[in-house]
Amino acid sequence: MxxxxxxxxxxxxxxxxxxxxxxxxxxxxxxxxxxxxxxxxxxxxxxxxxxxxxxxxxxxxxxxxxxxxxxxxxxxxxxxxxxxxxxxxxxxxxxxxxxxAEYLFHPFAETRRIGEAMAFCTEERRDAILSFVIDLYAGRLEAGGNGVDADDAWMDEAGYFALGRMGEDGPLDRQLDFFGGLRWRFEEHVPEARRRIDRVAMFRARKDIRLLADHRMSDAEMNTYACPWHHSMTACIASFRAAKALAFNPGSRAAIKGFRWDGSVPFEWRSQQLMDLGLMEPGQWF
Structure with a gap:
């Protein structure tokens, strides 16, 4: 259709x-x-x-x-x-x-379907699954290349952190701003508004909600990393998007000779790697 x-x-x-x-x-x-x-x-x-x-x-x-x-x-x-x-x-x-050039991973993705994860979150009375964008990049940044190589993809295993998210009246309940990856290491080439790596990538549709320009939802509860009573499931989006932008932008293209550093590891294309690194968690789903 x-x-x-x-x-x-x-x-x-x-x-x-x-x-x-x-x-x-x-x-x-x-x-x-x-x-x-x-x-x-x-x-x-x-x-x-x-x-x-x-x-x-x-x-x-x-x-x-x-x-x-x-x-x-x-x-x-x-x-x-x-x-x-x-x-x-x-x-x-x-x-x-x-x-x-982005790939969504949920906990236990190799053995459980995305619908099973969503059904579990519904039972947990959660209407959204907070996701973290994990930057992927080519092991070698060739001259004129776009930073993308699915057969030789790398990611950062370190350098991720979170800061309290502030509202008009102070810190917001169960909301944080998350950072890391290429957007953190090359932040001088990334506009401040685009440095966060948290995104509400999965949610239950309603006529009264909207996606905002900063990848949050108009319903504040959907932007939380956990419910009030226990940890909630999170997910990851393995993404070449930042690598593409840094490889193409004239300013960053001239300054960046490669993306790999001491904190780089090969991306294994499996959810367990992301859980082992603490980049997503199953919550109460075992």
Whole structure:
């Protein structure tokens, strides 16, 4: 099924049903096919590709993968597309989003499907799963390269930290700002508003919520890392997005000769590595 506009997506998204659904925001053509393949393998039976003009995607898409054809690139691609999707989803339907060249991992992803994780969180009375963006990067940054190499992907095993998130009246309850990865090591090349690595990547849709420009949700409880009574499940998004930006931006491209450092380790493409490093946790799900 193709959607011809954001308005068409909102009007007909309900026909996709209430099963967990993922939107992939295609900023460019990098690793679109592998992004789709990974998320089908973790259990998303419904995927919508948001495709701006001039971005090529595979002409033949697998069953359950739909295309949103945008007539222009919105100023804020994520908020425009995800919020149009939310507005058309059934209330309570688990909804997720990622960019191309990003790969969502949930606890025990090799043996348990994403729908099982979401069902557990529903039983825990959680309407969102806080996710942390773990920057991936090529082991070697070739001249003119884009920093992406899925066959030789590396990540930081150290350097992650959190600071209290402040509101108008002081610290916000159970909310933190998380930092680390390439955005931390090369922060002089990253705008301050884009340095955080926390993102509410999975949530239950409701007509009264919206995705905000900083990857938080308009419902404050959805932005919390845990519920009031115990730890909650979290997830990770293994992402080449920062590497691509740093490799392409004229200022950073000239200054950065490579991404690997003493804290780099090969990325193993499995959820257990991320749990062992303390980058995501299963909460009460064993």
């Amino acid at each position: 193709d959607f011809t506009s954001l308005e068409d997506l909102t009007a007909r998204a309900g026909t996709l049903g209430g099963a967990p659904a993922l939107m992939i925001l295609c900023e460019d053509d990098c690793e679109v096919a592998s992004t789709v393949r990974h998320h089908r393998e973790v259990g998303f039976g419904t995927i919508v590709l948001a495709v701006p003009p001039g971005v090529p995607v595979p002409p033949v898409l697998p069953e359950g993968v739909h295309r949103l054809n945008l007539d222009r690139r919105p100023g804020m691609l994520a908020t425009a597309c995800v919020n149009a999707f939310i507005a058309g989803r059934p209330d309570g339907a688990w909804t997720a989003y990622a960019y191309n």
